[in-house]
Amino acid sequence: xENVEQHPSTLSVQEGxxxxxxxxxxxxxxxxxxxxxxxxxxxxxxxIDIRSNVGEKKDQRIAVTxxxxxxHFSLHITETQPEDSAVYFCAASNYQLIWGAGTKLxxxx
Amino acid sequence: DGGIxxxxxYLFRKEGQNVTLSCEQNLNHDAMYWYRxxxxxxxRLIYYSQIxxxxxxxxxxxxxxxxxxxxxxxxxxxxxxxxNPTAFYxxxxxxxxxxxxxxxxxxxxxxxxxxx
Numbered sequence: 001x002e003n004v005e006q007h008p009s010t011l012s013v014q015e016g017x018x019x020x021x022x023x024x025x026x027x028x029x030x031x032x033x034x035x036x037x038x039x040x041x042x043x044x045x046x047x048i049d050i051r052s053n054v055g056e057k058k059d060q061r062i063a064v065t066x067x068x069x070x071x072h073f074s075l076h077i078t079e080t081q082p083e084d085s086a087v088y089f090c091a092a093s094n095y096q097l098i099w100g101a102g103t104k105l106x107x108x109x
Numbered sequence: 110d111g112g113i114x115x116x117x118x119y120l121f122r123k124e125g126q127n128v129t130l131s132c133e134q135n136l137n138h139d140a141m142y143w144y145r146x147x148x149x150x151x152x153r154l155i156y157y158s159q160i161x162x163x164x165x166x167x168x169x170x171x172x173x174x175x176x177x178x179x180x181x182x183x184x185x186x187x188x189x190x191x192x193n194p195t196a197f198y199x200x201x202x203x204x205x206x207x208x209x210x211x212x213x214x215x216x217x218x219x220x221x222x223x224x225x
């Protein structure tokens with residue numbers, strides 16, 4: 001079936017450094033790619049999304065890039081801060097959203 | 110204050126019992142969803158509904174049932190047929206109905222079910 005692989009499962013970075021989380025999808029018809037952030041004990045919230053007609057999208061310190069040929073997309077967080085600590089989920093959708101397994105991002109002070 | 114409300118937040122159940130998790134939204138969204146979240150796994154879709162009085166099975170519907178009698182409400186029943194019901198359950202809604210995912214999902218705070 002369709003699947004989304006997300007790497008790494010855990011990422012630890014020094015405060016102020018950049019973090020990159022990568023996802024690969026299998027359904028070439030996927031056309032919508034959201035990223036959700038779930039802080040400990042809280043609900044997932046959309047932080048950024050991209051559609052297949054766009055290669056890159058930025059929103060302040062976060063950006064998402066999409067490579068349709070390779071069928072992968074990545075989340076980039078620059079100048080990481082303690083409040084970036086959370087689990088991040090990628091997903092890909094043609095008709096149904098398929099979720100990655102999540103990446104636990106740890107920001108070290 | 111608009112949003113999605115799930116209740117209860119924590120629930121304990123004995124084996125063989127059915128339990129119902131509540132999900133209410135006042136966002137005027139047409140589409141509603143139930144997900145199951147297990148440690149180290151992504152969100153898995155249980156059921157979804159795009160319109161009142163209609164719902165569809167997701168990837169892991171066995172042992173679960175839902176109803177959509179009102180636009181605002183989408184309760185999930187975890188039946189005794191669900192073999193491994195201990196999990197964190199998330200309800201979500203979205204505005205669009207043309208595809209089942211046409212934009213942002215708004216999640217509730219979740220319900221943690223533990224089977225004793």
